[in-house]
Amino acid sequence: MTTATHGTLHVHHHFETAEQQYQSSKLGLWLFLVTEILLFGGLFVVYIIFRGLYPEMFSQAHHFLDRVLGSVNTMVLICSSFTMAMAVRAVQRSESARASQLLLITFFCGLLFMGIKYLEYTHKFHEGLLPGIHFHNAELTHPKAALFFSLYFMMTGLHGIHVLVGMGLIAWMIVGCNRGRFDAHYSTPVELTGLYWHLVDLIWIYLFPLFYLIS
Amino acid sequence: MSQEEYRMPEAVSYLNSPKGWKSWLFTLDHKRIGMMYLLLTMVFFAVGGIFALLVRYELLTPAPTFAANTYNKMFTMHGAIMVFMFIIPIIPAALGNFFLPLQIGAKDVAFPRLNLASYYIFIGGALLAVLAILLGGVDTGWTFYTPYSIKTATAATLVTLGVFVMGFSSILTGLNFIVTIHKLRAPGMTFHRMPLFLWAIYATAIIQVLATPVIGITTVLLVMERVLHIGFFDPAIGGDPVLFQHFFWFYSHPAVYIMILPGMGIVSEVITVFSRKQIFGYRAVAYSSLAIAFISFIVWGHHMFVSGQSELANLLFSLLTMLVAIPTAIKVVNWTATLYRGSIRLGTPMLYALAFLFLFTIGGLTGLFLAALSVDVHLHDTYFVVAHFHYVMMGGTVMGLLAGLHYWWPKMFGRMYPETWAKVSWGFVFVGFNVTFLPQFMLGRLGMPRRYHEYAPHFAGLNQLSTVGSWMLGVGFLIMFTYFLWSLKRGAFAPANPWGGKTLEWQTASPPPTENFHQTPTVTAGPYEYGLKAMGT
Numbered sequence: 086m087t088t089a090t091h092g093t094l095h096v097h098h099h100f101e102t103a104e105q106q107y108q109s110s111k112l113g114l115w116l117f118l119v120t121e122i123l124l125f126g127g128l129f130v131v132y133i134i135f136r137g138l139y140p141e142m143f144s145q146a147h148h149f150l151d152r153v154l155g156s157v158n159t160m161v162l163i164c165s166s167f168t169m170a171m172a173v174r175a176v177q178r179s180e181s182a183r184a185s186q187l188l189l190i191t192f193f194c195g196l197l198f199m200g201i202k203y204l205e206y207t208h209k210f211h212e213g214l215l216p217g218i219h220f221h222n223a224e225l226t227h228p229k230a231a232l233f234f235s236l237y238f239m240m241t242g243l244h245g246i247h248v249l250v251g252m253g254l255i256a257w258m259i260v261g262c263n264r265g266r267f268d269a270h271y272s273t274p275v276e277l278t279g280l281y282w283h284l285v286d287l288i289w290i291y292l293f294p295l296f297y298l299i300s
Numbered sequence: 301m302s303q304e305e306y307r308m309p310e311a312v313s314y315l316n317s318p319k320g321w322k323s324w325l326f327t328l329d330h331k332r333i334g335m336m337y338l339l340l341t342m343v344f345f346a347v348g349g350i351f352a353l354l355v356r357y358e359l360l361t362p363a364p365t366f367a368a369n370t371y372n373k374m375f376t377m378h379g380a381i382m383v384f385m386f387i388i389p390i391i392p393a394a395l396g397n398f399f400l401p402l403q404i405g406a407k408d409v410a411f412p413r414l415n416l417a418s419y420y421i422f423i424g425g426a427l428l429a430v431l432a433i434l435l436g437g438v439d440t441g442w443t444f445y446t447p448y449s450i451k452t453a454t455a456a457t458l459v460t461l462g463v464f465v466m467g468f469s470s471i472l473t474g475l476n477f478i479v480t481i482h483k484l485r486a487p488g489m490t491f492h493r494m495p496l497f498l499w500a501i502y503a504t505a506i507i508q509v510l511a512t513p514v515i516g517i518t519t520v521l522l523v524m525e526r527v528l529h530i531g532f533f534d535p536a537i538g539g540d541p542v543l544f545q546h547f548f549w550f551y552s553h554p555a556v557y558i559m560i561l562p563g564m565g566i567v568s569e570v571i572t573v574f575s576r577k578q579i580f581g582y583r584a585v586a587y588s589s590l591a592i593a594f595i596s597f598i599v600w601g602h603h604m605f606v607s608g609q610s611e612l613a614n615l616l617f618s619l620l621t622m623l624v625a626i627p628t629a630i631k632v633v634n635w636t637a638t639l640y641r642g643s644i645r646l647g648t649p650m651l652y653a654l655a656f657l658f659l660f661t662i663g664g665l666t667g668l669f670l671a672a673l674s675v676d677v678h679l680h681d682t683y684f685v686v687a688h689f690h691y692v693m694m695g696g697t698v699m700g701l702l703a704g705l706h707y708w709w710p711k712m713f714g715r716m717y718p719e720t721w722a723k724v725s726w727g728f729v730f731v732g733f734n735v736t737f738l739p740q741f742m743l744g745r746l747g748m749p750r751r752y753h754e755y756a757p758h759f760a761g762l763n764q765l766s767t768v769g770s771w772m773l774g775v776g777f778l779i780m781f782t783y784f785l786w787s788l789k790r791g792a793f794a795p796a797n798p799w800g801g802k803t804l805e806w807q808t809a810s811p812p813p814t815e816n817f818h819q820t821p822t823v824t825a826g827p828y829e830y831g832l833k834a835m836g837t
Contacts, residue, residue: 099407099484101820109410109483116475120513127517127547131532134543217529217537229538235530239521 095271107273114277118284121247125288128240132295135236139229144300146225146233149214151205155297158201159289165194166286169255173279176262176272184275185262188255191282195252202245209234237296244292247285254278313714313811328412329814333419334398335712340423341394344385349777351378356736356770359763364754371753372439373454379442384463385426387697388555391562392508393422393473395704396501398712400477402805402812403495405486405821410479418472425465432458441751443552446533446544450525457526464519467512470558474508477501486804488823495803495827496572496585500565503589507554507561507596515551518544542607549600557596559693560660561589563700564631567653570703571635572828573801574650575642579828581634588627595624605676614673621671628664632657647799648722652703655730659695663688666741681751684744687737695733702729702780709787710794714811717787725779732772739766803827 100106136143172187213221216238220231258275261267267275314331324332354374358365366374397415401408409415432438432455440449440456449456481494481502494502522544524530531537533544572579579585601609601617635657644650666688670676679685709717739762748759755763797806802825808817 097412099410099412105483109479112482113411113414113475113479116478116509120471120475120509123510123513124517127514127521130547131521131543134540135532135538138540139538216524217531219528232531232538235524235528235532239524239530 110273110277114280118280121284132236135232142227142229143233145227146230147296147299150297152297154201154205155293158198159293161194161198162286162289165191166283169279169282173276176267176275177269179268181262181265181267185259188259188262192252192255192259195248198248199245240292244288251282251285254281312813313809314814315811317814328416330397330401330409330412330415331812333415334394336419337389337397338394341386341390344381348378348381348386351381353770353774356767358753360767362755362757362760366753368753369439373437375751376438376441377433380429380459383442384466387559387693388470389422391701392501392504395708396477396562399708399805400480400498400501402816403498403803404481404484404489405804405817405823406480406484407815409476410484411476414472415476418469422466422469425462425469428458428462428465432462443548444522446541447535449522450534457523460519460522464516467516470508471512474505477505478509486821486823492583493823493826496568496579497565499586499589500561503593504558504561507558507593511551511554514547518547542609545604545607549603553600553603554596557592559697561592563656563697566700566704567635567656570649570653570707571638573799574645574647575639576830577638577642578830579634580637584630585634588630591627592624599624602671605673606680618671618673625668632661648719648726649703649707651723651726652699652706656696656699656703659691659699659733663691663695666691679744681749682744683740683748683750686750687740687744690737710798711805711810713788714794715787715791716794716798717791718783721779721783725776728772728776728779732769732776735769736766736773802829
């Protein structure tokens with residue numbers, strides 16, 4: 086629907102005030118983030134169950150993950166969360182150019198993360214550490230070891246998809262900033278993208294120790 | 301007011317402004333989106349109903365009529381279509397969409413574009429499931445239990461993907477409703493002045509948001525299990541098939557309350573208005589919706605009493621399941637107390653509301669049999685269970701839906717339905733329903749298992765009775781579809797408030813204008829203030 090005249094330019098017709106619209110958007114996104122946590126929650130439950138059933142398999146299999154690359158990726162994401170927060174702050178101060186730069190850094194952090202992920206994945210493919218029946222690694226002797234890598238690929242894969250979605254949103258925000266669409270009066274989309282990105286970061290912060298650092 | 305005042309077919313309403321099919325397909329108006337949901341889900345109701353008639357036809361005689369796997373596909377499609385494409389979405393997505401903003405005095409839901417998007421996401425998911433039927437169907441039962449669902453050669457991947465996609469739609473609708481109720485209430489519309497239908501929709505939305513992501517990830521895992529054999533559910537690779545059941549019921553048990561809570565909300569509206577009394581214990585009815593939503597999350601294990609989970613888990617789930625009876629009984633008692641000494645009018649909506657009370661009470665009480673651990677071990681997977689959940693889902697939800705559909709029909713379309721035919725149809729539905737499902741309680745108690753396409757000859761009499769009942773039901777629904785369609789063109793014009801309701805949707809024209817109200821209403825009293833002179837109609 087078209088934007089109406091009352092309030093600021095961005096208030097949709099069915100809201101009375103800009104504040105009401107902002108609060109609605111924010112509540113909506115928080116609820117969405119709750120559903121995201123529950124989506125991953127299912128996988129965390131699977132993790133807990135299989136770790137409980139096969140503890141020795143988990144400690145054996147996790148050595149095949151590269152701790153250095155994992156740590157680097159963790160640092161990269163934490164940095165990106167920081168620049169994201171800075172970008173939101175810049176938008177709220179109407180510093181569009183600065184916000185755009187910070188978002189760009191965030192975007193490249195996401196890209197770097199996915200690049201490293203690509204290296205890790207191809208390495209795993211090479212070693213035959215694939216999920217399910219495609220698993221064929223000779224070094225890993227535990228008969229249930231394929232489960233570990235099924236979980237690894239499911240969880241980091243789902244997380245990776247979320248990173249890609251976040252990068253898309255950030256790119257969209259960069260375009261918006263460059264066109265001067267966001268300022269102190271209207272920063273909702275950037276703020277919500279920020280919240281989403283922090284969640285993606287947060288989930289990784291749980292994934293990293295659960296897979297890479299468990300022994 | 302006389303009928304003549306409303307003979308204004310040219311009056312501008314959401315139905316005729318703007319015009320053209322594009323203005324419907326791309327509409328952001330919650331009322332039009334609700335209408336499109338109604339149309340689509342009713343089509344699925346008809347399709348699911350045809351599968352039901354086929355299933356009952358097979359069971360007319362002890363000897364098989366169809367091949368076993370044809371029968372398996374028929375009951376799977378009946379269950380999956382009815383659950384995922386009709387009974388879960390219809391009340392929230394169709395009637396909820398239409399009446400939520402109207403009842404809180406808002407112009408629209410909080411996120412109209414998201415609302416339209418969730419409609420198309422729903423269509424996308426439904427198409428996947430329809431495609432699966434066309435490609436030969438699925439034979440797993442609507443529960444997709446592993447390890448069979450991993451191994452079956454039928455189109456299980458497509459259907460589970462469809463369920464995944466439709467889950468998104470459900471989440472987005474629920475999210476939209478929660479935000480709308482929190483942020484868009486008209487001035488004076490406090491939470492404690494909200495119509496009880498909205499309390500029910502609110503509780504439903506909480507379940508939709510909190511439970512659906514779990515079925516989402518579960519269906520993804522099932523698809524991955526089928527495609528990549530990731531092994532989480534396959535015991536051959538160290539997985540656990542019971543894990544799937546935990547995940548499945550963690551959603552699907554709360555989903556039972558996604559089905560029933562909105563129906564309870566409708567019944568609260570109808571009983572109050574048709575008794576012309578304030579509802580007895582407004583807050584108790586309102587909060588019991590939230591209590592049901594909360595308890596719904598901690599009872600899933602009662603579906604798995606015979607799955608080999610621990611004795612302790614069985615005991616706890618049995619106990620917790622009994623707890624649901626408390627808020628449910630609060631509702632039933634309050635409805636009955638509202639009826640007591642009310643000036644009752646037996647219009648069709650009221651007849652369906654009473655049918656709901658009657659049938660849902662039977663469904664609820666037989667639920668206690670199944671919640672009791674020792675009895676369930678005997679009745680598990682027999683026709684007793686089938687009868688129980690049909691009394692709850694059809695005797696409860698569908699009766700609630702039909703009460704709501706008749707109650708709000710004049711508001712939605714600006715036309716009255718023909719009262720006499722509606723009562724005839726109600727008679728067929730009510731009697732037909734009981735003739736269909738009461739015998740199934742007895743069949744179950746005698747030990748007839750569910751999902752079998754042939755049975756021992758001594759079950760024949762009760763099965764035949766049940767099948768005849770299903771035909772009566774079919775006739776009842778056929779009459780209903782006919783007069784509803786007839787009324788769209790020929791029905792008498794409806795006044796703004798044919799039943800004398802006090803809630804906000806009755807304070808605007810029938811059908812409502814696009815913006816719902818010409819002026820944002822200010823609310824000064826509760827939704828059912830009958831007997832108080834302060835608030836005029």
